[in-house]
Amino acid sequence: MEKYDYEELVNSTQSFSPARLIGRGSHGSVYKGVLKDNKLVAIKKPTRGPEALHDKSKLDNEIGVLSSLRENPHVINLLGTSQDSANGKLLVMELMPNGSLHDLLHVSTAPPTWPKRVEIATQIARAVRFLHEGKPLVIHRDIKSANILFDSNWNSKLADFGLAVLQLDSQSQVSQPAGTIGYLDPCYTTPSKLSTKNDVFSFGVVLLEIISGRKAIDMSRVPSSIVEWAIPLIKDRRISEICDPRIALPAFMKPTIRHMLCIAARCVSSNEDQVRPSVAEIITLMENPLIHHDRVRFPIWKSLLRRMVLLKRRRKLASRLQARSCAATKQGDHHVHSHLSSGRLLLKEVLADVRSHK
Ligand SMILES: Nc1ncnc2c1ncn2[C@@H]1O[C@H](COP(=O)(O)OP(=O)(O)OP(=O)(O)O)[C@@H](O)[C@H]1O
Numbered sequence: 001m002e003k004y005d006y007e008e009l010v011n012s013t014q015s016f017s018p019a020r021l022i023g024r025g026s027h028g029s030v031y032k033g034v035l036k037d038n039k040l041v042a043i044k045k046p047t048r049g050p051e052a053l054h055d056k057s058k059l060d061n062e063i064g065v066l067s068s069l070r071e072n073p074h075v076i077n078l079l080g081t082s083q084d085s086a087n088g089k090l091l092v093m094e095l096m097p098n099g100s101l102h103d104l105l106h107v108s109t110a111p112p113t114w115p116k117r118v119e120i121a122t123q124i125a126r127a128v129r130f131l132h133e134g135k136p137l138v139i140h141r142d143i144k145s146a147n148i149l150f151d152s153n154w155n156s157k158l159a160d161f162g163l164a165v166l167q168l169d170s171q172s173q174v175s176q177p178a179g180t181i182g183y184l185d186p187c188y189t190t191p192s193k194l195s196t197k198n199d200v201f202s203f204g205v206v207l208l209e210i211i212s213g214r215k216a217i218d219m220s221r222v223p224s225s226i227v228e229w230a231i232p233l234i235k236d237r238r239i240s241e242i243c244d245p246r247i248a249l250p251a252f253m254k255p256t257i258r259h260m261l262c263i264a265a266r267c268v269s270s271n272e273d274q275v276r277p278s279v280a281e282i283i284t285l286m287e288n289p290l291i292h293h294d295r296v297r298f299p300i301w302k303s304l305l306r307r308m309v310l311l312k313r314r315r316k317l318a319s320r321l322q323a324r325s326c327a328a329t330k331q332g333d334h335h336v337h338s339h340l341s342s343g344r345l346l347l348k349e350v351l352a353d354v355r356s357h358k
Pocket residue numbers: 022023024025026027028029030042044076093094095096097099100142146147149159160162
């Protein structure tokens with residue numbers, strides 16, 4: 001991890017000018033910086049003012065957690081830090097120029113396509129698995145669409161580790177429950193309830209958000225919570241009512257989206273131990289189509305039914321041709337008979353029949 005000279009960061013952001021401000025979070029402001037070698041970076045600087053002390057500890061925590069992680073394609077990459085006696089620590093990370101998933105879903109006028117939504121969900125799940133299976137294990141505690149950012153190739157990465165906890169850290173057991181309303185696991189009520197399943201709950205909310213295009217909490221609707229709204233609809237299999245109405249769901253995507261909604265419902269279940277899956281299980285479910293219960297059940301029945309119908313038709317046709325063959329033999333029509341007995345005519349007719357019913 002690089003140690004940046006504070007003056008270089010000042011110059012790279014035109015003295016932290018408002019023109020370079022990307023946005024403000026709860027524990028700092030993020031600026032776009034252009035380093036001497038023209039490399040583009042994002043620089044997080046604690047906010048000044050009465051909340052500065054709190055901001056500083058969150059920023060320190062973010063630096064501590066990010067610097068303990070190996071590089072991962074779906075987790076924001078920490079490039080380095082800088083220290084200034086007056087301004088404290090600054091965090092330098094890769095620049096994510098395409099904004100957040102929150103903006104893509106709720107601000108942009110071009111909502112993502114259905115395959116893109118599935119890709120985003122899969123990439124976030126991979127990021128969470130990396131954190132949960134890593135050494136040390138990390139619980140993010142603030143998985144939400146505003147913390148999922150897009151790089152120049154529109155790949156998603158999980159960012160904002162201000163609330164994250166390292167499970168090996170003895171302090172982690174005493175952290176007070178924290179997160180964002182709407183994404184926060186209702187089972188996480190005391191410090192001792194901290195677990196990876198808290199992140200799974202938040203991931204489930206993000207899945208619902210990705211599929212519906214609805215905000216986690218929307219005060220203009222009843223119910224305002226996406227979980228309360230979506231779960232009864234999923235149970236009643238009213239899938240089309242959940243899907244983002246701004247973009248038509250193609251038929252070929254329906255089984256996948258139905259399957260993803262079933263995963264989301266399990267993620268937000270209050271039965272943490274038996275129903276809520278681990279993120280490893282979520283990825284297995286997402287990546288292995290054989291476990292796509294909904295996806296498999298209907299096509300298998302459909303194709304079995306279709307095969308039975310075709311088999312019946314073939315048998316009928318075969319017996320018709322058999323009858324014609326007998327008649328031709330009786331009448332001495334050897335031309336027709338030779339074709340029929342060699343099976344060529346039979347095969348041709350059967351194929352034509354099958355094709356006409358495809
Ligand atoms: N690496 C980055 N590249 C580009 N933009 C970023 C980067 N990191 C953060 N941002 C943007 O900077 C703003 C502030 O981010 P930050 O992570 O501090 O807070 P937040 O996620 O918005 O809020 P909170 O900390 O309250 O959860 C957000 O608009 C975010 O999208």
